[in-house]
Amino acid sequence: MPVAGASVFEVVVPDSIWVTERPIWFGGVRLRSRTTVVRLSGDALWVHSPCTPTDDVCAALDALGEVRWIVVPNRFHHLQTPAAAARYPDALVVGPKSAESRNPHVSVTMGADDPAYVRSTPELISIQLRGVPFLDETVFFHPASGSLIAADLLLSACARDHWTWRTAARIWGRYGKVRTPPDVRVHTRASTAVAESIAQMRALPLQRILVAHADPITDRPVQQLAEAWSFAIPPHLGQSSTTL
Secondary structure (H helix, E strand, C coil), X not given: CCCCCCCCCEEEECCCEEEEEEEEEECCEEEEEEEEEEECHHHEEEXXXXXXXXXXHXXXXXXXXXXXXXXXXXXXCCCCHXXXXXXXXXXXXXXXXXXXXXXXXXXXXXXXXXXXXXXXXXXXXXXXXXXCCCXXXXXXXXXXXXXXXXXXXXXXXXXXXXXXXXXXXXXXXXXCCCECCHXXXXXXXXXXXXXXXXXXXXXXXXXXXXXXXXXXXXCCHHHHHHHHCHHHCCHHHHHHHHCC
């Protein structure tokens, strides 16, 4: 029997996690941008970095459950949040207040560290990427599937990407390699805060990392995370923070 919404969403973890991609232009290149949907208890849907809520998308979501959480993962991934919130007015918008300063149409209900949010979503663990105010990102771990869900924590390009991004990725060393986004790299300095955040993520039993602008990272996810962020680990913490 066909899975409801199969033409819109791809199954990552059966009955738990789905994704869909759409093209976006950023910095002169066309990227693939991913929305991740997690089904929580009571068929509540948690929608991370929402895409445009077209009739097809909403029909697929409604077939999966009830949209109760709309997640803005950082200060940049907010563009479709107002439309998604309008389509699902009973859903709560979770994210950083810094997103509101970039988009006056975004209204954040609560942060990912709000006790009410934490109590209501026990299936997910929120981890703030500290030391990178440029992003102001929180990532989320789904222990049941070993999935780390993020937006701009990592990225890479492959043959599936548009030629503009493939070309730029070769210049920036991101073609076929998992790294941080170039703008994140430029705006991040080595710090204890970054090292501790990455160490917290590396300590998780990761099976995959789902990010906005790359295919799911399933090959050595812990090692690739550590390698991508090694530039931000202070030398005096290098051994303890990057040794696998």
